[in-house]
Amino acid sequence: xxxxxxxxxxxxxxxxxxxxxxxxxxxxxxxxxxxxxxxxxxxxxxxxxxxxxxxxxxxxxxxxxxxxxxxxxxxxxxxxxxxxxxxxxxxxxxxxxxxxxxxxxxxxxxxxxxxxxxxxxxxxxxxxxxxxxxxxxxxxxxxxxxxxxxxxxxxxxxxxxxxxxxxxxxxxxxxxxxxxxxxxxxxxxxxxxxxxxxxxxxxxxxxxxxxxxxxxxxxxxxxxxxxxxxxxxxxxxxxxxxxxxxxxxxxxxxxxxxxxxxxxxxxxxxxxxxxxxxxxxxxxxxxxxxxxxxxxxxxxxxxxxxxxxxxxxxxxxxxxxxxxxxxxxxxxxxxxxxxxxxxxxxxxxxxxxxxxxxxxxxxxxxxxxxxxxxxxxxxxxxxxxxxxxxxxxxxxxxxxxxxxxxxxxxxxxxxxxxxxxxxxxxxxxxxxxxxxxxxxxxxxxxxxxxxxxxxxxxxxxxxxxxxxxxxxxxxxxxxxxxxxxxxxxxxxxxxxxxxxxxxxxxxxxxxxxxxxxxxxxxxxxxxxxxxxxxxxxxxxxxxxxxxxxxxxxxxxxxxxxxxxxxxxxxxxxxxxxxxxxxxxxxxxxxxxxxxxxxxxxxxxxxxxxxxxxxxxxxxxxxxxxxxxxxxxxxx
Numbered sequence: 001x002x003x004x005x006x007x008x009x010x011x012x013x014x015x016x017x018x019x020x021x022x023x024x025x026x027x028x029x030x031x032x033x034x035x036x037x038x039x040x041x042x043x044x045x046x047x048x049x050x051x052x053x054x055x056x057x058x059x060x061x062x063x064x065x066x067x068x069x070x071x072x073x074x075x076x077x078x079x080x081x082x083x084x085x086x087x088x089x090x091x092x093x094x095x096x097x098x099x100x101x102x103x104x105x106x107x108x109x110x111x112x113x114x115x116x117x118x119x120x121x122x123x124x125x126x127x128x129x130x131x132x133x134x135x136x137x138x139x140x141x142x143x144x145x146x147x148x149x150x151x152x153x154x155x156x157x158x159x160x161x162x163x164x165x166x167x168x169x170x171x172x173x174x175x176x177x178x179x180x181x182x183x184x185x186x187x188x189x190x191x192x193x194x195x196x197x198x199x200x201x202x203x204x205x206x207x208x209x210x211x212x213x214x215x216x217x218x219x220x221x222x223x224x225x226x227x228x229x230x231x232x233x234x235x236x237x238x239x240x241x242x243x244x245x246x247x248x249x250x251x252x253x254x255x256x257x258x259x260x261x262x263x264x265x266x267x268x269x270x271x272x273x274x275x276x277x278x279x280x281x282x283x284x285x286x287x288x289x290x291x292x293x294x295x296x297x298x299x300x301x302x303x304x305x306x307x308x309x310x311x312x313x314x315x316x317x318x319x320x321x322x323x324x325x326x327x328x329x330x331x332x333x334x335x336x337x338x339x340x341x342x343x344x345x346x347x348x349x350x351x352x353x354x355x356x357x358x359x360x361x362x363x364x365x366x367x368x369x370x371x372x373x374x375x376x377x378x379x380x381x382x383x384x385x386x387x388x389x390x391x392x393x394x395x396x397x398x399x400x401x402x403x404x405x406x407x408x409x410x411x412x413x414x415x416x417x418x419x420x421x422x423x424x425x426x427x428x429x430x431x432x433x434x435x436x437x438x439x440x441x442x443x444x445x446x447x448x449x450x451x452x453x454x455x456x457x458x459x460x461x462x463x464x465x466x467x468x469x470x471x472x473x474x475x476x477x478x479x480x481x482x483x484x485x486x487x488x489x490x491x492x493x494x495x496x497x498x499x500x501x502x503x504x505x506x507x508x509x510x511x512x513x514x515x516x517x518x519x520x521x522x523x524x525x526x527x528x529x530x531x532x533x534x535x536x537x538x539x540x541x542x543x544x545x546x547x548x549x550x551x552x553x554x555x556x557x558x559x560x561x562x563x564x565x566x567x568x569x570x571x572x573x574x575x576x577x578x579x580x581x582x583x584x585x586x587x588x589x590x591x592x593x594x595x596x597x598x599x600x601x602x603x604x605x606x607x608x609x610x611x612x613x614x615x616x617x618x619x620x621x622x623x624x625x626x627x628x629x630x631x632x633x634x635x
Contacts (some may be wrong), residue, residue: 027080030155034076035479041069042271049447061138063264066450068135068145070270070490071207071262075152077487082159086488087227088545094225099483100175104183107167109226111187114160116234120253123152125365127254148260194234198241207243207459208607211506216218216237218499218549223455228545229488234413236502243505257494264450265371269489271453274482275460279431282464285314287427289331294416294424301341301403301410301473304349305396309331313351313362313432314393333596334511342409343598345402348606351592353395355577355614359388360451361439364546365573372551375565377449378442383566383630384573387621391574394613402609430467434459443631445587489544503552513556523561527622530554531575538579546579547572567621570628574618580608581614 011232026230052058081087094105128146135142171183182247212233221231233253241249241309260266279285292306292313299305310332329350334345358365361381403410430575438456447455461478464470505510538546551572558568580588591605596603621627 003075004185004511004544005034009606017393020612023155023162024083027155027159029153031080031480031483031542032077033475034483036272037069037072037076038274038479038483038486040452041066041073041267042274045067045267045271045451046458049455053446055539061135064135064137064140066267068140068261070264071145071149071258071374073270074261074487074490077483078152078156079159079485079490081487081491082163084484086231086484088488089225089227089493090222090541091225093223098296100179102172103167104186105169105225106166107183108186108190109221109224110160110164110167112191112221112226112234113192113230113399114157114164116230116237117153117157117160117189118584119237119250120233120257121150123254124153124258125254141441144582145262146258148351152193154192163331195239198238199246201242201580203246205242205294207506208508208511210243211503211508214502214506215508228541229495232499232545233550234493236495236498236500240498240501243502253498256497256501260497261490263371266367266444266490266493267450268362268377268453269364269367270482270486271450271457272364273486273489273539274457274478275362275453276459277482277485278457278464278470278477279314281474281481282460282469284427284431284460284463285310285468286331287424287431288313289335291424293335300407300412301345301399303336303341303413304334304345304399304403304410307336307349308353308392308395308399312356312388313435314354316355326488329592329596335464339394339413340411343596343602345377345399346606347410347596347598347603348608348610349395349399351588351603351607352581352610353392354588355581356388357385358611359391359570359573360441361385362449362456363573365543366569366578367571368547369488369551369569372548373555373565373569375569379566379632380444380569381439381449383570383628385631386627387570387574387617390620390627391614391617394617395610396611398613426468430454430463431460431553434463438505442611492544496545496552499549500552506590508555509556512553513560515559515561523563524622526557526561527571530557531618532573534572535578535582538575538582543576543580547576564625564629567625567628567631570621571618574614574621578611578614578618583612611620 044065048059048062059311089109094102123145128143128150131143131146133142134140171180175183179558196476217239218231218235221234222228226234235257237249237253240252278614284328289307289310292304296302296306296309332350333346335402336349357363361384363381363384366380366384367377369375370380399410432454438452439461441450441455442452461475464475534546534550537550541549554572555565555568559563589600589607593600593603
C-alpha cells in the first residue's frame with residue numbers, strides 16, 4: 001500500500017468545517033472592541049500628559065485604566081489573531097516533511113494548543129472567582145475584567161477548535177490509515193502522558209534536572225510546529241505541576257497571563273507598535289527614503305548609503321527590524337534596480353539595514369529587555385543611540401569599500417537639484433521632528449516611555465491625517481495590524497511569564513550562573529559563549545521569543561560577573577539583530593528573497609559583509625562600554 005492515497009471526501013466533516021466559519025463574525029466583532037480599547041488607551045495617556053503640562057491637572061487613575069485596557073486589547077484580539085494565523089510557529093522541521101506527515105503533525109500540535117487553552121480557561125475562571133481585589137485609586141473591581149479575559153480566551157479556544165477540525169479533515173484526505181493512526185496517536189498519547197505527569201507529583205526529583213528536561217521539552221514542541229506562545233504556556237504549566245503539584249500549577253496559570261497583559265510596564269510596547277504601523281500606512285518611510293537619497297544619492301554608492309540612513313530612521317520609528325526591512329525594500333529596491341545597482345549590493349543593504357533601527361530608540365527589543373531585566377527603558381533607549389549610529393556608519397563604510405573595489409556595483413547618479421532636495425524636507429522633516437520630540441522628552445524627563453509612546457502614536461496619526469496620508473481605510477488598517485501584532489506579542493509574553501515561573505522554581509538559571517562563576521573562567525570567555533549560543537538559537541527562533549527565553553537564563557550570569565545591565569542590554573539587542581540576518585535561517589533574508597524574487601544563496605552572499613560589520617560593531621561595544629553608557633550617565 002502506498003504511503004498516501006488519492007484525496008477522499010468526508011461530507012459530514014466538511015460540512016462541520018464549513019459551518020464552523022460562523023465564529024469569524026464574533027471574532028471580528030471582538031477584535032473591533034480591541035481596536036477601540038487601543039485607540040482609547042493612547043487617547044487617555046495623550047490627554048493625561050496634555051492636561052498635566054498645560055493645566056496642571058492630570059487625570060486620576062490613568063495607570064490602572066491603562067493596565068485594564070491593555071488586558072482588553074489582548075484578550076479581545078487573540079482569538080482573531082489565531083483565526084488569521086498570526087501566532088508564530090516554527091516550520092523548520094515540519095516544513096520539509098511530506099504533505100501527509102506534515103498534516104499529522106499539524107493536527108497533533110493544534111490539539112495540544114487547544115488543550116492548553118482549555119486549561120487556561122479553567123484556571124483563569126477559578127482565578128476570577130477567587131479574586132476580591134479592586135484598583136487602588138478608582139476602586140474598580142478586577143473580577144469583571146478577568147471574566148472578560150476568560151471570554152476572549154474562550155473565543156481563542158473556538159478558533160483553535162475550528163483549526164483542529166480543518167487539520168483533521170486535511171489529515172483524513174491526504175494520508176493513508178497508517179499516517180492517520182500516527183496523527184491521532186501523536187495527538188492523544190503525549191496529552192495522556194502530560195496529564196499523568198501533571199497530576200502525579202514525583203517526590204525527590206532534582207529541580208535542575210527538571211529544568212533541563214523542561215527546556216528540552218519546550219524546544220521539542222517548537223520543532224514539532226506548536227505555536228510558540230502556546231508551547232511556552234504548556235511547558236510552564238506542566239513542569240510547575242511536576243515541581244509544585246497540580247494546585248500550584250493551576251493557580252499560577254490562572255493569574256499569570258492576565259497579570260502580564262495588564263501590567264502597566266508593558267504599555268510602551270503597545271504604543272510604539274501603533275506608532276510604527278501608523279508610520280508605515282502613512283507612507284512616511286517613502287519620505288525618509290527620498291530625504292536620504294536626494295541629499296547623498298549622487299555620491300558613488302550614494303543610493304545605497306542613503307538607503308542605510310533612511311532604513312535607520314524608519315527602523316527607529318517603527319521599533320523593530322522586520323517592518324523596516326519590508327517597508328523600505330518595497331520603496332528602495334525598484335529605485336536601486338532602476339539606477340542599475342548590482343543586486344548583491346542592493347539586497348545586502350536592504351536586508352541588513354533595517355536592523356539598525358532597533359538600536360535607536362524607540363526599540364521593541366529594549367522595551368522587552370528593560371521589563372525582563374528590571375532596567376530603565378529610558379536609559380536603554382539612550383544607551384542605544386551611539387551604538388546605532390556606529391552600526392550605521394559601519395554599514396556605510398562597507399558600502400563605500402565595496403563600491404571602491406568594484407565601481408560597477410553602483411553607477412553614479414546625477415546630483416539632485418537644490419529645489420528637489422529642499423522639497424524632500426516637507427515630507428520627511430515632520431516625522432523626524434516628532435521622533436526628536438518623543439525621544440527628547442523621554443531623555444529630558446518630561447514624560448515616561450509609556451507617555452512618549454502614546455504621544456508618538458497620537459502624533460503620527462495626527463500627522464497622517466493632516467498630511468492626507470491616512471484615510472479611514474488606512475487608519476483602520478493601521479489599528480487592526482497593531483492590535484493583531486499586539487495580541488500575538490502579548491500571548492508570547494504571557495507564555496514567557498508562565499515559563500519564567502517554572503525556570504525560577506527549577507533554580508536552573510541561578511545554579512548555572514553560580515557554576516559558571518565558580519569556574520574561574522575569564523568573563524570575556526563567557527561573553528563569547530553567550531554570543532555563540534545567541535547566534536545559534538537566532539538561526540531557529542524569531543526575535544521576540546528569542547529575547548523572552550534567553551534573557552531570564554543569561555541575566556543571572558551577567559549579574560554574577562557584575563556586568564552593567566544596560567550595557568548588557570545593548571549587546572543583547574545587537575545579538576538579536578544578528579539573529580534576523582544570519583544565514584541559514586535569518587527571517588529578514590527570507591523576506592528579502594520573497595520581495596526580490598532571487599535565489600536564497602544570492603541573499604546569503606549579499607548579507608555576509610554586513611553581518612561581519614555588525615560583529616565588528618559588537619566587538620567595539622564590548623571592548624569600550626562608554627560607547628553605550630555615556631549618554632545614560634548624563635541622565
